[in-house]
Amino acid sequence: MGFGAIRSILRPLSRTLASRVASSCSSPPFPAAKPLLCSFFGGSRLPWIPVANHFHSLSLTDTRLPKRRPMTHPKKKRFKLKPPGPYAYVQYTPGEPIASNNPNEGSVKRRNAKKRIGQRRAFILSEKKKRQALVQEAKRKKRIKEVERKMAKVARERAWEERLAELQRLEEEKKKSIIMAREVREQRIKTNGIWLNVAEKGDNGGPLVLLLHGFPETWFSWRHQIDFLSSHGYHVVAPDLRGYADSDSPPSHESYTVSHLVADVIGWSLCLFRPDLVKGFISLSVPYFPRHPNLKPLEFFKSFGDGLYISQFQKPGRAEAAFAKHDILTVIKKFLLTTRTDYLVAPPDTEIINDLEIPSTIPDWITDDELQVYADKFQKSGFTGPLNYYRAMDLNWEIMAPWQDSKIVVPTMFIFGDKDNGNEGEHGKMQYVKGEMFKSLVPNLEIIVIEDGHHYIQQEKSKRVSEEMLSFFNKLGNTSE
Numbered sequence: 219m220g221f222g223a224i225r226s227i228l229r230p231l232s233r234t235l236a237s238r239v240a241s242s243c244s245s246p247p248f249p250a251a252k253p254l255l256c257s258f259f260g261g262s263r264l265p266w267i268p269v270a271n272h273f274h275s276l277s278l279t280d281t282r283l284p285k286r287r288p289m290t291h292p293k294k295k296r297f298k299l300k301p302p303g304p305y306a307y308v309q310y311t312p313g314e315p316i317a318s319n320n321p322n323e324g325s326v327k328r329r330n331a332k333k334r335i336g337q338r339r340a341f342i343l344s345e346k347k348k349r350q351a352l353v354q355e356a357k358r359k360k361r362i363k364e365v366e367r368k369m370a371k372v373a374r375e376r377a378w379e380e381r382l383a384e385l386q387r388l389e390e391e392k393k394k395s396i397i398m399a400r401e402v403r404e405q406r407i408k409t410n411g412i413w414l415n416v417a418e419k420g421d422n423g424g425p426l427v428l429l430l431h432g433f434p435e436t437w438f439s440w441r442h443q444i445d446f447l448s449s450h451g452y453h454v455v456a457p458d459l460r461g462y463a464d465s466d467s468p469p470s471h472e473s474y475t476v477s478h479l480v481a482d483v484i485g486w487s488l489c490l491f492r493p494d495l496v497k498g499f500i501s502l503s504v505p506y507f508p509r510h511p512n513l514k515p516l517e518f519f520k521s522f523g524d525g526l527y528i529s530q531f532q533k534p535g536r537a538e539a540a541f542a543k544h545d546i547l548t549v550i551k552k553f554l555l556t557t558r559t560d561y562l563v564a565p566p567d568t569e570i571i572n573d574l575e576i577p578s579t580i581p582d583w584i585t586d587d588e589l590q591v592y593a594d595k596f597q598k599s600g601f602t603g604p605l606n607y608y609r610a611m612d613l614n615w616e617i618m619a620p621w622q623d624s625k626i627v628v629p630t631m632f633i634f635g636d637k638d639n640g641n642e643g644e645h646g647k648m649q650y651v652k653g654e655m656f657k658s659l660v661p662n663l664e665i666i667v668i669e670d671g672h673h674y675i676q677q678e679k680s681k682r683v684s685e686e687m688l689s690f691f692n693k694l695g696n697t698s699e
Contacts, residue, residue, distance in 0.1 A: 385582070392585050402444060406464070407457075415464035416457040420448030425691070429456040430485055432504070433604050434553050435674070436463040436595050438588075442680035443687065450688055461603020463595040469602065471534075471609035490621055493628050498694045500631045500687055503638055503673050505651055508659055509618050515611040525564035525573075531608040540569040541601055547593040549601075551576045554589070557672055559642045583678045626660045631690045633683060635671020664690070 437456035552574040564573035
C-alpha cells in the first residue's frame with residue numbers, strides 16, 4: 219500500500235476525532251478539559267477543521283469537502299519531476315561545450331516545436347505579404363493600363379487632329395498649285411523643225427531657269443518648282459519635250475537623237491555640247507554615265523534579260539500594245555507611284571507594265587486630279603513619242619563618239635532619293651553616285667540624297683527640292699545667263 223492510500227484513510231479519521239474532541243470541550247461534563255484541548259490546538263477555534271452536525275457526518279469515504287492547503291504550508295515541487303540533465307534548459311550544439319550562463323526555456327522537443335510554429339507563422343505571414351504584393355502590383359498595372367489607354371486615346375485624337383490639319387494644308391497647297399498652274403503662260407514655239415509647247419512664269423528680265431521633264435511626264439511635273447522659283451525672281455520655262463503632250467511627236471525614233479534633242483534642249487547633252495550656254499546644271503534621279511568605247515547600250519542592257527523595261531521598249535509597238543491593255547490613268551499611276559528600288563526588271567514572259575503595282579492608297583504628294591492631268595495629255599499624244607527616246611539609244615552612242623571620255627565642266631548638283639529605282643545592289647546607282655568615277659566625270663559636283671525619296675523626287679519632295687535648287691542658284695549668283 220502506498221503513502222497516498224494511507225493518507226486518504228487517515229485524513230478523514232483524524233478530522234472525525236478532532237471534531238468529537240472539540241464537541242466534548244464545549245459540553246458541561248468536561249469543564250476542565252476545554253482550556254487544555256483548545257490551548258493544545260492553538261486557541262478556542264479550529265478554523266481549518268470543519269465541524270460535523272446532524273445533517274451530515276464525515277466518513278472515511280467522504281470527498282465532498284475541499285482539500286485546501288493552509289497558506290503557511292505551500293506545496294513543494296518534487297525533485298524527481300525535474301528533467302535529469304541540463305540539455306533540457308540550454309541550447310546545445312553537438313561537439314561544443316554548454317555555457318553555464320545560457321539558459322533556455324523548455325526542452326529540446328519543445329524548442330523544436332516552437333521553432334516549427336514560428337516558421338509556420340513566418341511562412342503564413344510571408345505568403346500573406348506576397349499575396350498583398352501581388353494584389354498591389356495587379357492594381358498598379360491596372361491603373362497604369364487605364365492611364366495608358368487614356369493617354370493613347372488623347373494621343374490618337376491629337377494625332378488625328380494634326381493629321382487632319384496636315385491633310386487640309388496639303389489639299390490647300392494642291393489647289394493652290396493647280397490654280398498657279400492655270401496662271402502659267404503656255405505657248406507653242408517653232409524650233410528645230412517642230413512645234414514645242416512651252417510653259418513659263420516669272421519676270422522675263424529675271425535669270426532664266428529651264429526645267430526639263432522625264433518619262434512619263436509633262437511640264438506639269440514642275441508645277442511646284444515653277445511657282446516657287448518664279449516667286450523668287452526667276453524666269454522659269456518648262457517645255458513639253460519632243461513627243462510629249464502638246465508638243466509635236468515625230469513618228470520615227472531617228473528623230474529623237476541627241477543632235478535633235480540638244481537643238482530642242484536636253485540636260486546632260488546640252489552641258490556637254492554647249493557648256494558656254496549653261497551657268498549651272500541640276501540633275502534629278504538620272505546621273506551622267508560615260509560612253510563605253512566598244513559596248514553599245516542595248517548590248518549592255520541584255521545582261522539584265524528581256525524583263526528590263528528599256529529592253530521591252532525597244533521593239534516598236536510592243537510596249538504600246540501592253541499599255542493599251544490598261545486605261546491611260548492606270549499606266550500613269552503604275553509608273554509615277556512605283557516605290558520599287560530595283561532596275562524595273564519584270565519576270566520572264568511578263569511585260570513591265572503588268573509587273574508594276576499601284577499602291578492601295580494614293581500618296582499625299584499627288585491627287586487624283588493631278589494624275590488625271592497626265593492621263594488627259596497622254597490620251598491625246600500617246601506613248602510612241604516618249605518611247606522613241608529609248609529606241610534611239612544606240613544611235614546616240616554612235617553620235618557621241620567624238621565626246622568619248624569628255625567631262626561635264628559646268629557646276630552641277632545631283633539630287634536623288636535614297637529609295638530611287640536602280641539604287642539597290644552592288645552595282646546600283648547609289649554605289650555609282652558615291653563612287654569616284656562619277657565625281658571624276660563631273661568634277662564640280664554637289665550630291666544631295668533625300669531620305670525616303672523615290673524616282674519622281676521633284677513632285678514627291680517638292681519643298682526640299684525647290685529649296686535645294688534655290689540654294690544652288692544663289693551660289694551661282696543672279697545673272698542673266
